[in-house]
Amino acid sequence: MDRDKLKELLESVAAGNTSTASALERLRALPFEDIGFAKVDHHRDLRQGHPEAIFGAGKTPEQIVQIMARMREKGSNILVTRCSSDAVASIVADFPDAQYHEAARAVTLVTTPMQQREGYIAIVCAGTSDLPVAEEAAVTCEFNGNAVKRVYDVGVAGLHRLLGQHETLTKANTIVVCAGMEGALPSVVGGLVDVPVIAVPTSVGYGANFGGLSALLTMLNSCATGIAVVNIDNGFGAGMLASMINRIAGTAR
Secondary structure, three states: OOHHHHHHHHHHHHOOOOOHHHHHHHHOOOOOEEOOOOEEOOOHHHHHOOOOOEEOOOOOHHHHHHHHHHHHHOOOOEEEEOOOHHHHHHHHHHOOOOEEEOOOOEEEEOOOOOOOOOOEEEEEEOOHHHHHHHHHHHHHHHHOOOEEEEEOOOOHHHHHHHHOOHHHHHOOOEEEEEEOOOOOHHHHHHOOOOOOEEEEEOOOOOHHHHHHHHHHHHHHOOOOOOEEEOOOOOHHHHHHHHHHHHHHHHHHO
């Protein structure tokens, strides 16, 4: 239940159109609903301005579908990340209006479209191999009501490709940069723009990349200012942080 729905319910009770017993029944699952294997946080939207996301990895398709069903009953928009093919098949069978984002390995189910925020978030990735992480960030941003511009395959091995996107980068409200290998791209982007840059190390690379650890350390040691770093392959976390920054920026305007 989001703020608008809660306000409508309270106004309906105040006007005498809804009984207190009926309102209590609708609110009884706040702040969370215990369904045995999970405690579904229906209060997240009221508390943080966005619904709880479902991390699909490690959950069975049946568990994911049950959590989605509870969330849909409460009118929540739903984002499921890291979906296996079996999970996607079960979700689509139970929720035909769900949208599968193959590159992002994510599923969205939108019952109430969010109001589009002003401006856009730029999602940048170094190489095509980084696309799954970049797309997870992009889908997360779009799910939360943000316009997104994608700037892909612009890694430091060919800086002219990045410089050709200079106008797109400088006009963005915030930027997410995904890179593997040595992870140098966020530093380059950070030196070109005056907005926050969220760096996402990916696990793409040869042996000495150590599954993204070398990229993570490079990003943490960046000499460019205004860079925040999330965990390896955490496109969702980067997308959420970018969305929150964009929301605050919109409020300030």
